[in-house]
Amino acid sequence: NHSSSTRERVLLLGFSDWPSLQPLLLVLVLLCYVLTLTGNSGLVLLAVRDPRLHAPMYYFLRHLAALDAAFATSVAPPLLAGLRGPAVLLPREGCLAQLCASLALGSAECVLLAAMALDRAAAVCRPLHHARLCSPRLCRALAAASWLGGLANSAAQTALFAARPLCAPLRLDHFICELPALLQLTCAGGRGGDSVERQMLAARVVVLLLPSAVILASYGAVGRVVCAMRSRGGRRKAVGTCGSHLTAVSLFYGSAIYTYLQPTHSYNQSRGKFVSLFYTVLTPALNPLIYTLRNKEVKGAARRLQKSLWGRRDRQ
Structure with missing residues (x-):
């Protein structure tokens, strides 16, 4: 049953086992994707244009919005294509590319949320020293560490998985090439297989639990x-x-920890794809609302931008 062909293809079943649910999911995913792109693009635009939003909090928020838009884009288009038909057949290279992109962006978001927690802790615990503690240089370093850390984790995990042989049939009861589901396609046993899997689990523990510890300590x-x-x-x-940050952390980490910290043998693909739908599609769409509905500065910046655009139109 060992699949050694250089033209391996992975069959993504998606939600084909729920045909009556597919039209509803198609509308929901399309709506969430549109909201993700418009909401997060709007946040980036406001944070760049408005001088009042050049504080560390909004610098990190700009990066979070960019990550959410990119993360949703790595998932939503193939998911929408799958919801229009019975299943999606991907070459192994395409599956690895999707795995690499989603891992990089998801890992970067884990680290960035921890950096945002440190900024919030400094703002509350040391308000008089906040500007010095969270200097622009430090903020840039933390943001760069988030992106580079995500890329490093993704490259390592994708390379380790790519080296593992896959066993037929290559059927994935999922809508994306997600690591816990893909690991169930690898051949059992094999030289060094268990060691590689332990290394990959250790990397996932570090990426998820170390930022979680920073967030818990900060709060x-x-x-x-x-x-007091x-x-x-x-x-x-x-x-x-x-x-707002605590709400975003709870939504993202709750589903991500459930998905990625389970042992491979106990991961349920059918249930896992619904959990993944929550943090890959719904959370990126909700984050702009979470960060703007109760934030007077962001709403004020949006009103100022709207007045500026209307003023230019009237002058023309």
Whole structure:
């Protein structure tokens, strides 16, 4: 059953086993994708154009918005194509390319969310020193570390997986080439197979749990400061500063940890694809709403941009 052909193809079943659900999912995914592109592009535009949004928080938010738009683009188009038909047949190279892109962007988002937590902790715990602690140079270094760390993790994991032989039939009960599902296609046993799989699991643990520990430590410090505050106004301000980020972290990390930290033998592809749909399609669409609905500065920047555009149109 060992598949050694250089022209291996992986059959992505997607949601073909739920034919009555496909039209609804097609509309939902298309709507989320449009919202992801428009919302995150709008956030990037506002953060770049408006001088009042050049603070560290919005610098990181700009990168998060770019990551979300790119992450959704690596997933949504092939998913939409699959929802219009019974299944999608991908060459192994195409599957590896999708795996590499989604791993790089997802890993970068893990690290970036941890960097944002450090910024929020500095803003609440050391407000007078926040500008010095989160200098532009440090912010650029953290953002670069997020992107480069994501690329490094993706390159390592994709290379380790590509070296593993696959066993026929290459049928994936999923809508994307996601690592936990793909590992179930690798041939059992084999020389060094268990060692490689342990290395890949260790890398996933580091990428997910190390940033999680940073986030928990940051918000533990925030919680102690908030509990010591006597002013209700100060507490509300601190909660408002951190609330949006905590919501985004909960949505992303909850589903990602469930998907990537399970042992390969216990991963359920059918259930996993619905969980993956949540963090690959829904979360990137919700993030712009989470960060703008309760943020007066972003809403103010949007109004100023709208007035500027209307003013130019009237002058013309």
